[in-house]
Amino acid sequence: MKKILFLLFFLSLCLGILFSGYEFIHSRASIICISCMGLEEDEE
Amino acid sequence: MRSRKWVQIVSTFFHNGYLGFLNTSQIYNGFLKNFCAPGLNCHSCPSALFCCPLGMIQNFNISLRVLPLTSLIGPFFYLLSFFLFFGLTLGRFICGWLCPFGFFQELLYRIPFYKNSSNFKGQDFFKISLTLLFVFILPILIISELGYGILWFCKFFCPAGTLEAGYFNLFFQPFLFKNIGYVFYLKTLLLLMIILLCIINFRFFCKTACPLGLIYGYFNRISIVKLTLEEKRCPFCKICEKVCPMRISLPEKLDSKECIRCLICLKVCPYKAIKLKISHL
Numbered sequence: 001m002k003k004i005l006f007l008l009f010f011l012s013l014c015l016g017i018l019f020s021g022y023e024f025i026h027s028r029a030s031i032i033c034i035s036c037m038g039l040e041e042d043e044e
Numbered sequence: 045m046r047s048r049k050w051v052q053i054v055s056t057f058f059h060n061g062y063l064g065f066l067n068t069s070q071i072y073n074g075f076l077k078n079f080c081a082p083g084l085n086c087h088s089c090p091s092a093l094f095c096c097p098l099g100m101i102q103n104f105n106i107s108l109r110v111l112p113l114t115s116l117i118g119p120f121f122y123l124l125s126f127f128l129f130f131g132l133t134l135g136r137f138i139c140g141w142l143c144p145f146g147f148f149q150e151l152l153y154r155i156p157f158y159k160n161s162s163n164f165k166g167q168d169f170f171k172i173s174l175t176l177l178f179v180f181i182l183p184i185l186i187i188s189e190l191g192y193g194i195l196w197f198c199k200f201f202c203p204a205g206t207l208e209a210g211y212f213n214l215f216f217q218p219f220l221f222k223n224i225g226y227v228f229y230l231k232t233l234l235l236l237m238i239i240l241l242c243i244i245n246f247r248f249f250c251k252t253a254c255p256l257g258l259i260y261g262y263f264n265r266i267s268i269v270k271l272t273l274e275e276k277r278c279p280f281c282k283i284c285e286k287v288c289p290m291r292i293s294l295p296e297k298l299d300s301k302e303c304i305r306c307l308i309c310l311k312v313c314p315y316k317a318i319k320l321k322i323s324h325l
Contacts, residue, residue, distance in 0.1 A: 002266050005132055012125035021122025022078040024115075028103045029087040029095030030073030036088045036099065036198040036205035037213055038231035039223035 083143030261301030
């Protein structure tokens, strides 16, 4: 079971990097998240 | 356990090591934001170096109905790899030793006040329901006019987000005050309630509401770092159970998904029956 999950981890990491998954993460984490702060979005 | 305290202090600074915000008042957006932090730490905190894994799950979920599925293959596998890595290597060892919000709760528990750390019925059900509903179901199902969903857990619940992102950013960027609405007051009330309950009950948020702890908890049985019992040595004196801050039935449930691996049981066991084992694959 553990071996299978480790294999899945390596596969996921490879596919994640291959399909540029880090760009999605970086783009979302690099801007202030108004929702996380509990603030309202600007209407304009 | 003094070493754990120091690891927690170092980890808190490791999660929040960006000091550039003192000059720019902006959050960090460099290379390290490509990676998820192991613990609960809001990536909108001005000093955060990594992204929050829970925030990213929700960001992924709210994108499901907007972005083409082919563009979400990469993020899906990338996120999955982080959870598998942290879960399979450390499990909830992360909660006990690395999570900044867990450390914050332990500091709160040190405040002299009425204490009652007992668990209550239904806390597991509440945590699972909250996770399923606020992290997965609602972000996917309910969408705004623009087609995007809402980060339900972050927006309406997460006390780490209110404290780290909300208050710190308001302090450094006062123009954000105009965006304060009823949700902010609601979250502040919730944060104050959680703080009070954490002063009374050891790691109340971890026990009852943390989705990250819930996910890591399922890895406790199979993680590389785990606790084992040498039954031949153990007379079942239950000293370990008496000192367990998470109130787990010990030594029977050493693999419990509630165990944060604080290792207090291991330290107090007079028979050295509980061992920290680093297992093979």
